[in-house]
Amino acid sequence: MIAKAFTILLFYLLGEGLSSITGNFIPGSVLGMLLLFGALALKIVKPGSVDTVAKALIANMVIFFLPPAVGMMTSLDLIARNIFGIILASTLSTMIVIAVVGLIQQKIGVRTFIKRKGGDK
Amino acid sequence: MSAFLESHLLWLTLTLGVYCGASWIFSKLHLGILHPLLVSMSVLIALLKLTGVSYQTYAESTEMISFLLGPTVVSLGYVLYEQIDHIRKNVTSILVSTFIGSIVGVVSVIVILRLTGADQSVIASMAPKSVTTPIAMQLSEKEGGIASLTSIAVVVCGIFGAIAAPYVFKVFKISSPVAKGLAFGASSHGVGTAAAIKMGAIEGAISGLAIGIMGVMTAVAIPLVTAVMHYLHL
Numbered sequence: 228m229i230a231k232a233f234t235i236l237l238f239y240l241l242g243e244g245l246s247s248i249t250g251n252f253i254p255g256s257v258l259g260m261l262l263l264f265g266a267l268a269l270k271i272v273k274p275g276s277v278d279t280v281a282k283a284l285i286a287n288m289v290i291f292f293l294p295p296a297v298g299m300m301t302s303l304d305l306i307a308r309n310i311f312g313i314i315l316a317s318t319l320s321t322m323i324v325i326a327v328v329g330l331i332q333q334k335i336g337v338r339t340f341i342k343r344k345g346g347d348k
Numbered sequence: 349m350s351a352f353l354e355s356h357l358l359w360l361t362l363t364l365g366v367y368c369g370a371s372w373i374f375s376k377l378h379l380g381i382l383h384p385l386l387v388s389m390s391v392l393i394a395l396l397k398l399t400g401v402s403y404q405t406y407a408e409s410t411e412m413i414s415f416l417l418g419p420t421v422v423s424l425g426y427v428l429y430e431q432i433d434h435i436r437k438n439v440t441s442i443l444v445s446t447f448i449g450s451i452v453g454v455v456s457v458i459v460i461l462r463l464t465g466a467d468q469s470v471i472a473s474m475a476p477k478s479v480t481t482p483i484a485m486q487l488s489e490k491e492g493g494i495a496s497l498t499s500i501a502v503v504v505c506g507i508f509g510a511i512a513a514p515y516v517f518k519v520f521k522i523s524s525p526v527a528k529g530l531a532f533g534a535s536s537h538g539v540g541t542a543a544a545i546k547m548g549a550i551e552g553a554i555s556g557l558a559i560g561i562m563g564v565m566t567a568v569a570i571p572l573v574t575a576v577m578h579y580l581h582l
Contacts, residue, residue, distance in 0.1 A: 232419075239422045254483050256421035257563050263425030268432060281423035284416060285545075285556070288538045289385055290367050291417040292506075294410040295481055295499035296389040300396060301403050302497045305470065312464030316474050317501060320456040321509045321535050322516055324478050328449035328558075329522040329531035336441040336526055 231280040234272065238263040353399050359409035366391045383507045385539065403496075417482055420538070424556040431553030438526055438554075445527075446558060449534045450565035453478045454573045473497040475570050477505045480537040483563035487570060502537065509536030510543040525550040533558025 242259025266272040299306065306313060352358065370387040396406055407414070428435065435442070454475050461471045472493030476484040481502050488498035513532055522528060525548055532540035532547075533555035541559060545552030 235419050235422050238425070239418055242422065251486065253564055253567055254421075254486050256418040256482055257560050259418075259422040260425040260428070260560050263422055264428045265425075267426065267429035274426065274429065277423070277426050281426040284420040284423045285427060285541075288417075288420045289542055290364075291413055291420055292385060292481055292499075292503055292538060293363060293367060293388055293392070294407060294414040295485070295496070296385060296503045297392050297396070297406060297410075298403055298496035299389070299500035300393045302494055302500075305467070305494065306497060306500075309461075309464075309466045309470045312461045312466040313470065313474065313501065315464060316457045316460040316466075317477060317505045318508055318512075319460060320453055321478065321505045322512055323456050324449050324453040324535040325509060325513050325516045325531045326520050326522075327452045328445045328534040329517065329527045330520055331445035331448055332438070332441055332530045333522055333524045333527035335444060336438050336524060 228280065231277050234276050235263075235280055235284075238266070353401055354405050356409040359401070359406050360412065362395065363388075363392065363410050363413060366395075381511075383511075383539075385503060386507055389503070421480065421482060421560070424560060427553050427556040428560075431550060431557075434526060434550050434554060435557060442526075442530060442554075442557070442561065445530060446534050446561045447565045447569075450478070450562055450569040451573065453535075454566065454569045458573065458577070468492070469494055470497065474501050476566050477501045478509075478535050478537070479563045479566045480559045483567070487567055491570060491574075503539070506536040506539030510540045513540065513543070526554050529554030530558045534562045537562070 239256060239259040241262055242257070243255030245258045245262070246253060246255035263272070263277070267274060366388045367384060370382075370384040370391070373387065374382050374384045392406075396403065457474050457477060458471055461474060466474075469492060472491040473488050473495075474497075475491065475493070476487040476498060479487065479502065481499055484498050484502045485495045489495055510532070513528070513535065517523070517528060517531070522531065528547065529544050529551035532544040532551065536543070537559045541552060541555040544555035
């Protein structure tokens, strides 16, 4: 359990280090995720050395968003002044993203699959 | 009394307690609008206002919880690995659809907010709304936005996306598990992924993947869209 938590923190730390030397263009946690994925795919790290802790974190992730969400209490005035635009942008743009990503993936994802089945490439 | 009201233990305990209560209500009623995050956030803000405790104190008290967001993002690398076969088959389509999705997401936010006459700081705060909180907050600050507004926009969009996605799938006849997972993660990050995991293993894994890719794509999309709009004098 501690060893698994250590492995996850180690990759987080590596990601943060890599992020700071590349001008924080991509956050360290995301780079840590990519590094962990790479290490597992290349069999440098065994799945068993992170599995239960990784699963526990992911299963409970919603509560980790709670403290930043409570932070809205500090910008209530600004939010009130722009509330119409914020609601419109949040709802409309979110639905647009869902539709665009889902439709494109469904269209070209299926096509790639059929091509491979037919022996193309 | 004030020392007790400002103690880390009090707010940490209240945060877990309120969240457990909200989750219990949600499990009984299954109403999308009563999402545990939305309910616990409202209750905690009310409690902070009532006791006059500052957000600063609350944020310090709950740092232990918010810190875990980072290791959770790292852990998504494990979820990704578990579904490596599904990803391998769809690399190109996943990259193309999330890139177009991030551009369309950023452009639509800018257009809608400009039409409603919103402040520039609000536009900068809302542009990374589809991205997971730690990434979104960094992107927002980089462009002159307000990190706390971004955090709430991200959460609200996440909740809204997780509720709206099944209806959007129905309207546009989106049925492939990979497409569904990708749309969940690209629009609603962690909250969407929590919903996607309930739909199935492929949906959950692809959604987790989409969080990371959408973060990277949006980090590129925001400066790109801003530069193009500037060039076109828009």
